[in-house]
Amino acid sequence: MSGPGQVTMALPRPGPALKVVLVLIAAVGLFEAIVVNHVGGGRAFMTWLLCSTEGVRHYQLWRLVTSGLLTSPDSFNHLLFTLLGLYFLSSELERRWGSVRFIRFLLTSIIVGNLFSLAVATLFPNSPNAFFGADAAIAAIGVAWGREFPDLEIRLFFFLPVKGRILIWIAVGFALLGFVYPSSVPAGPAAPFGGIVVGLFLAGTPSMVRTMYLKLRLKSLARRAAGGSQAEPDLRPGAPPRRGRANAPPLRVAYGGLEEELKKRKPPKDKRYLN
DSSP, rough: OOTBBBBSSOOOOOOOOHHHHHHHHHHHHHHHHHHHHHSTTTHHHHHHSSEEEHHHHHTTHHHHGGGGGGGOTTHHHHHHHHHHHHHHHHHHHHHHHHHHHHHHHHHHHHHHHHHHHHHHHOTTTTTEEEEEEHHHHHHHHHHHHHHTTTTOOEEEEEEEEEEEHHHHHHHHHHHHHHHHSSGGOOOOOOOHHHHHHHHHHOTTTTTTHHHHHHHHHHHHHHHHHHOOOOOOOOOOOOOEEEOTTTTOOOOOOOOSSSHHHHHHHHOOOOOTTTO
């Protein structure tokens, strides 16, 4: 960082999980393009992995995840921009969250994005019913970066300075453009909005979902403590009743011990070794 709230032009260093994701998408994308464009019947490979209403209806649920690995075999641009979109913002998120949470976030955004697209395809039968691409994950990462680093500044497209909180609105703007140019979003125009929802609810430290869970947990513990506790008598003279723990055995104070034992002992006659 060159100053408070600004990120330098140094290229980010991806973590182990992001490296695996980038290599996997690149490998699948290149293999897909070779098979589709140079091998007869290669589109069957895509058909088996993409998300479709018919496939999900027949409980082929792996499609909700594997579709995020696919890119358009007709142009290198989709693969390139997918890799760049994941690379530039994901490194800081993985460093902050850890690899497990980062991968869980990506998978959730892909699944929710596909569910949004499937819902639109069900409501509007004339709309596309097959989807692929990581558009939902890229939108989710943009929102998550804005929530985690709202005051940091990045160089969007390498020259446009943008703060994190503005990046959230840019992600929303690109999602809206997907409805204007639906062919530019092979994951479905509704998929980025699924990613935005995931970014809003699962990003942040703590996230909105974890905050709600902790509040509910705290209320549950408070109700359990208030409803299950009972007053326990204290044997000390003049002591008020004490509230005990729920379902715990009654506690009593037993007086005595070493002090009482020492009072009964007679002082020694030889006091040369006493301090």
